[in-house]
Amino acid sequence: xxxxxxxxxxxxxxxxxxxxxxxxxxxxxxxxxxxxxxxxxxxxxxxxxxxxxxxxxxxxxxxxxxxxxxxxxxxxxxxxxxxxxxxxxxxxxxxxxxxxxxxxxxxxxxxxxxxxxxxxxxxxxxxxxxxxxxxxxxxxxxxxxxxxxxxxxxxxxxxxxxxxxxxxxxxxxxxxxxxxxxxxxxxxxxxxxxxxxxxxxxxxxxxxxxxxxxxxxxxxxxxxxxxxxxxxxxxxxxxxxxxxxxxxxxxxxxxxxxxxxxxxxxxxxxxxxxxxxxxxxxxxxxxxxxxxxxxxxxxxxxxxxxxxx
Ligand code: PMV
Numbered sequence: 001x002x003x004x005x006x007x008x009x010x011x012x013x014x015x016x017x018x019x020x021x022x023x024x025x026x027x028x029x030x031x032x033x034x035x036x037x038x039x040x041x042x043x044x045x046x047x048x049x050x051x052x053x054x055x056x057x058x059x060x061x062x063x064x065x066x067x068x069x070x071x072x073x074x075x076x077x078x079x080x081x082x083x084x085x086x087x088x089x090x091x092x093x094x095x096x097x098x099x100x101x102x103x104x105x106x107x108x109x110x111x112x113x114x115x116x117x118x119x120x121x122x123x124x125x126x127x128x129x130x131x132x133x134x135x136x137x138x139x140x141x142x143x144x145x146x147x148x149x150x151x152x153x154x155x156x157x158x159x160x161x162x163x164x165x166x167x168x169x170x171x172x173x174x175x176x177x178x179x180x181x182x183x184x185x186x187x188x189x190x191x192x193x194x195x196x197x198x199x200x201x202x203x204x205x206x207x208x209x210x211x212x213x214x215x216x217x218x219x220x221x222x223x224x225x226x227x228x229x230x231x232x233x234x235x236x237x238x239x240x241x242x243x244x245x246x247x248x249x250x251x252x253x254x255x256x257x258x259x260x261x262x263x264x265x266x267x268x269x270x271x272x273x274x275x276x277x278x279x280x281x282x283x284x285x286x287x288x289x290x291x292x293x294x295x296x297x298x299x300x301x302x303x304x305x306x307x308x309x
Contacts, residue, residue, distance in 0.1 A: 002113035006030035007102040015212035016144040024150040032093035032106040034114035045084035098184035100271020102147040104139040170308025172226025177280045182300025185275025232266025232281040239268035247273030262293035
């Protein structure tokens with residue numbers, strides 16, 4: 001059995017696609033798991049994706065698979081120069097799809113881990129990350145690589161596209177309330193929408209990306225030094241620029257507002273936006289109150305998690 005966690009982007013989504021830094025952390029309360037059993041001779045490789053009710057047969061000569069899981073399995077076989085084994089892989093995930101939690105990258109990582117281990121050549125680290133990134137391109141078009149990297153490494157990262165992840169320390173653990181709006185939104189579409197705006201007015205949008213870069217660098221310093229109020233303030237600033245990028249929505253703004261009114265130190269959308277999740281930084285003693293307030297404001301589900309420590 002192999003697994004991979006969900007992830008949360010703390011700062012820098014969208015601008016990260018244009019070379020600005022971003023900060024992401026694993027979120028292990030949600031995860032994808034893959035388990036396998038040997039299958040009779042001649043049955044080949046089958047993936048049962050329980051959450052979406054699909055049974056997928058993997059053939060190497062299928063050059064344009066329409067499914068990302070099939071593609072992930074093919075990439076693994078090609079990387080390891082292996083034929084499809086007689087194996088059935090059960091794939092399950094508790095991560096809501098299209099909600100900014102990195103569900104696509106997590107199921108790919110769990111599947112590739114299980115399949116490569118069953119073939120006797122477990123893929124991990126950079127080799128696994130490179131394969132998951134290939135699959136992400138099928139999901140997202142032009143992904144920055146932050147999702148696959150934080151999920152494969154399972155550690156907080158400060159990420160710059162093309163430079164990769166940098167280690168950083170969390171000076172003092174902090175508490176987040178995470179709220180799923182319950183609205184699925186395609187990251188491929190929000191990234192394409194931002195691209196269109198950028199192409200129409202490059203100078204204006206470059207300025208917004210630069211602003212996010214300044215926020216992310218300030219947030220990194222605040223996280224390293226454990227200054228909660230400052231982290232929260234940078235979250236509020238980041239959310240405002242994401243509104244300017246048109247990736248927030250009425251529902252997300254309402255959840256962010258409810259969290260702030262209930263005493264959160266800061267709140268913002270997280271991930272692709274226009275749906276998906278919002279995150280709020282809270283004093284630990286105030287977590288329940290903020291979680292109740294965002295549920296009252298319409299959140300489908302909330303979690304409280306501690307980052308660092
Ligand atoms: O997969 P999501 O919805 O968490 O969004 C990924 C973050 C983006 O910056 C919007 C896209 C990317 O590839 O970095």
